[in-house]
């Protein structure tokens with residue numbers, strides 16, 4: 001089968017590999033129908049994900065059809081259309097039982113697919129702990145609608161959940177990349193008084209204005225002015241940082257009101273530091289990533305009810321055989337790309 005493979009730092013290549021086999025009674029093999037490229041894939045390509053192993057098939061956002069299952073897989077059956085969760089988790093350890101599945105203590109716990117074990121930019125994938133890792137897609141929900149459930153949408157859902165958003169709140173979301181947009185969609189479900197989105201890219205600001213007209217949109221240069229104008233309590237009640245650079249990290253605490261919750265979703269490529277003397281007395285609560293992706297069934301049900309729609313994020317579609325071209329567009333942010341669906345025909 002074809003598989004997009006991490007060959008060496010700076011290089012992914014479409015290669016021919018053997019179709020995966022069941023290795024455990026809890027495994028399932030899924031025939032991928034659609035996958036996508038995530039900015040984490042780009043981080044792997046450039047060597048900034050230390051755990052990523054050379055030779056693995058990349059890709060951790062995908063949907064497909066169950067091809068075969070081990071004898072202990074009960075939640076899905078052969079022929080089911082499913083989302084695949086970015087995280088592998090056993091469902092039984094201390095962390096899993098508390099819903100902190102990102103820290104599952106299994107050797108493959110957390111983000112393993114497309115990082116430490118073969119992922120989904122391929123024709124087939126082996127999913128360990130398939131009872132936890134697969135969710136059946138409702139009949140009326142298309143592959144396009146379900147594509148982001150296991151990764152960026154799970155992240156947005158989790159970010160909005162842990163940020164403890166209340167109806168009287170003004171929420172600032174920093175960054176309107178794909179995960180920022182998913183965070184926005186899930187924040188809207190919490191019905192806060194105001195939402196402000198700060199984004200440096202004009203095309204992305206225009207995207208937010210077009211699809212979410214009730215949201216206040218600002219460029220970073222003007223963000224603090226907008227915060228001062230829109231927030232009567234000295235800053236945003238909740239700040240969710242989804243951009244991932246030094247400036248946005250600093251903006252996250254500066255734009256927060258005293259006693260606010262600041263949720264850091266972004267993945268940084270170097271250490272960040274907080275100027276604690278300047279912040280003294282602000283009494284902020286920081287929460288940090290990564291996602292506990294265990295709400296996929298609920299997310300699928302919200303999609304089914306029409307409350308979540310991420311299909312506008314799919315700006316491009318490519319066949320798996322042309323994935324190298326898709327990477328070029330995604331990595332270089334050409335053609336105002338937001339997300340690319342990789343279609344297996």
Ligand SMILES: [Zn+2]
Pocket residue numbers: 038039040041060061151152
């Ligand atoms: Zn991802």
Ligand SMILES: [Zn+2]
Pocket residue numbers: 089090091092093094095096097103104105106109
């Ligand atoms: Zn576990």
